[in-house]
Amino acid sequence: MQVVGETLGIETGYSEKVHQPDHVESLSDYARRGFTHVIGHGGEFQDAVERVAARFPDTRFIVTNGLRARDNITTADFYFSQPAYLLGFLAGRFTKTGKVGLVQAQQFKFTNDTLAGFEAGFKSARPDGTVFSTWTGDWEDVAKGKEAALTQIGQGADIVWPTMDSATQGALQAVRENGAKAFGLYYDAISKWPDIILQSSILDVKALIVSLLTTAKAEGLVGKNYKFDLTQPDSVRLGSYHPDIAPDIVGEIESLKARITSGDLVIEPA
Amino acid sequence: MDALLDTGAIALLLAATVRLAVPVGFAALGGVIAERSGVYNVGLEGMILLGALGAAAGTLATGSPIAGCVVGVALGVAGGLLLGLLSITFHVNQLVAGIAINLLSAGLTAFLARGLIASLFGSSSVAGFSQVRLPGLAELPVIGSALFTQDPLAYALMVLTVLVAFVVYRTHAGLRLRAAGENPRAADSAGVNVTQVRFTALAMSGAFAALGGCHLVLSQIYMFSEGMSAGKGFIALAAVILGRWHPVGAVAAALFFGLCEALQLRLQFSNPNVPYQIFLILPYAASLLVLVWFFGRSRQPAAAGQVYERESR
Numbered sequence: 001m002q003v004v005g006e007t008l009g010i011e012t013g014y015s016e017k018v019h020q021p022d023h024v025e026s027l028s029d030y031a032r033r034g035f036t037h038v039i040g041h042g043g044e045f046q047d048a049v050e051r052v053a054a055r056f057p058d059t060r061f062i063v064t065n066g067l068r069a070r071d072n073i074t075t076a077d078f079y080f081s082q083p084a085y086l087l088g089f090l091a092g093r094f095t096k097t098g099k100v101g102l103v104q105a106q107q108f109k110f111t112n113d114t115l116a117g118f119e120a121g122f123k124s125a126r127p128d129g130t131v132f133s134t135w136t137g138d139w140e141d142v143a144k145g146k147e148a149a150l151t152q153i154g155q156g157a158d159i160v161w162p163t164m165d166s167a168t169q170g171a172l173q174a175v176r177e178n179g180a181k182a183f184g185l186y187y188d189a190i191s192k193w194p195d196i197i198l199q200s201s202i203l204d205v206k207a208l209i210v211s212l213l214t215t216a217k218a219e220g221l222v223g224k225n226y227k228f229d230l231t232q233p234d235s236v237r238l239g240s241y242h243p244d245i246a247p248d249i250v251g252e253i254e255s256l257k258a259r260i261t262s263g264d265l266v267i268e269p270a
Numbered sequence: 271m272d273a274l275l276d277t278g279a280i281a282l283l284l285a286a287t288v289r290l291a292v293p294v295g296f297a298a299l300g301g302v303i304a305e306r307s308g309v310y311n312v313g314l315e316g317m318i319l320l321g322a323l324g325a326a327a328g329t330l331a332t333g334s335p336i337a338g339c340v341v342g343v344a345l346g347v348a349g350g351l352l353l354g355l356l357s358i359t360f361h362v363n364q365l366v367a368g369i370a371i372n373l374l375s376a377g378l379t380a381f382l383a384r385g386l387i388a389s390l391f392g393s394s395s396v397a398g399f400s401q402v403r404l405p406g407l408a409e410l411p412v413i414g415s416a417l418f419t420q421d422p423l424a425y426a427l428m429v430l431t432v433l434v435a436f437v438v439y440r441t442h443a444g445l446r447l448r449a450a451g452e453n454p455r456a457a458d459s460a461g462v463n464v465t466q467v468r469f470t471a472l473a474m475s476g477a478f479a480a481l482g483g484c485h486l487v488l489s490q491i492y493m494f495s496e497g498m499s500a501g502k503g504f505i506a507l508a509a510v511i512l513g514r515w516h517p518v519g520a521v522a523a524a525l526f527f528g529l530c531e532a533l534q535l536r537l538q539f540s541n542p543n544v545p546y547q548i549f550l551i552l553p554y555a556a557s558l559l560v561l562v563w564f565f566g567r568s569r570q571p572a573a574a575g576q577v578y579e580r581e582s583r
Contacts, residue, residue: 138501140495140500
């Protein structure tokens with residue numbers, strides 16, 4: 001938030017690790033203190049924001065990954081299925097066994113869209129292949145994340161994409177021990193796991209917020225959902241390619257990306 | 271389901287079971303020792319985390335995973351003694367004291383991991399133990415590769431389980447431990463120093479839980495990550511009850527939970543149309559059923575959870 005404040009020349013404040021029962025109080029507090037824009041970061045803020053927004057009609061509330069926008073509630077999310085489609089296509093071209101896997105924690109919009117986009121991309125490159133999907137029910141359990149990836153590898157998967165939080169590290173460890181390959185999420189993961197990461201889907205929350213608040217400062221936000229997709233590469237983009245990926249595959253991915261950004265190819269969310 | 275039936279798949283399933291069960295098994299052993307002495311150790315979860323952080327820091331500092339284990343166990347012992355200080359010396363409710371230790375450990379390990387490990391050592395990934403095949407035993411069909419191609423800590427758990435069972439039931443020290451947990455007044459009048467027994471038991475309890483954390487870091491992930499205990503300490507508490515306060519029973523219960531988890535990850539594949547949540551509740555549903563089945567036939571140590579004051583009547 002400090003970076004955002006300095007970039008845009010606005011005053012900011014923040015609280016972290018606010019638990020769900022305290023959402024209403026925390027959001028109201030910022031509104032009372034006169035902040036014109038209050039952000040609840042994460043879809044779990046939706047209900048609290050709806051309650052608070054009714055009491056502070058002159059404050060604009062923003063929910064990232066929110067579900068329902070109206071009057072003074074703006075929501076913003078990433079077009080998850082677009083980069084997932086590209087990674088799925090890459091997986092389909094790169095896999096030798098024809099089997100790849102997604103290890104995710106829980107089913108909700110983000111993970112469903114990711115799975116749908118990934119499967120669509122994979123099938124277009126490898127119609128006869130299989131996408132395994134495992135739900136671990138846990139974002140932090142590294143041991144379970146590792147075991148889930150090991151299970152997929154044991155079933156023949158040679159590329160695994162874990163999308164959990166800390167548990168992702170366990171899954172990547174399993175991939176590394178078994179000579180398989182993986183995809184990264186949120187950041188260019190090849191910097192940390194250079195031997196196994198083929199490519200990453202980079203979703204930059206900081207850039208999303210800067211972009212949103214820049215719009216807010218320039219023309220004001222309205223009560224709708226702002227979707228960030230591959231046409232805004234500051235927020236949504238692919239990372240670096242692993243050197244093992246053949247140049248013609250890189251070319252195919254880049255041309256697919258161009259078709260998506262031009263609107264020629266539409267990836268349907270789940 | 272066919273995939274589950276061939277021997278290769280069963281061997282993989284059993285190996286996964288053991289890997290998932292080892293951290294819970296260590297913590298459950300710790301839980302048995304603490305409760306046998308008359309103190310609930312709800313802080314197992316935090317002590318696993320302390321052990322994990324110690325293992326990572328110790329290994330990064332020295333380059334030796336054995337030294338990492340020593341540091342991890344030392345932190346676990348410290349956690350156990352802190353629980354003793356709160357619950358035995360200051361008479362804080364044992365459950366509250368345990369929860370306090372969990373909260374403290376979660377915050378402290380996250381803070382130390384972000385601050386110390388990153389700045390002191392630069393890297394976060396550590397050298398760990400590799401798998402050791404036990405010659406002869408590892409050649410056994412199906413169970414050979416599952417049970418006898420493990421890391422040293424998994425073997426340590428097998429040996430320690432038998433050792434703890436022997437000490438608890440066949441030695442004077444074990445008798446004093448059980449007496450402190452069943453009837454501390456009688457034990458005291460027979461010359462047993464109840465306070466000392468309970469402190470010792472809690473130190474050991476912390477050490478065992480910490481070994482579970484060491485296994486996570488040194489045998490599975492090769493790095494520390496925040497919150498990596500992920501509820502295993504609480505599952506261990508259930509394993510203690512399911513294992514009816516017997517060391518072998520508790521570790522067997524941990525293996526049962528491990529089997530459910532390993533099975534759950536595989537069943538999702540063969541039945542993609544069944545909601546995955548059904549499989550996720552499998553371990554918990556199974557343990558509830560078993561608890562109902564055993565209801566009335568298991569009894570916890572009579573003095574568990576109670577403060578013992580020598581002067582009071």
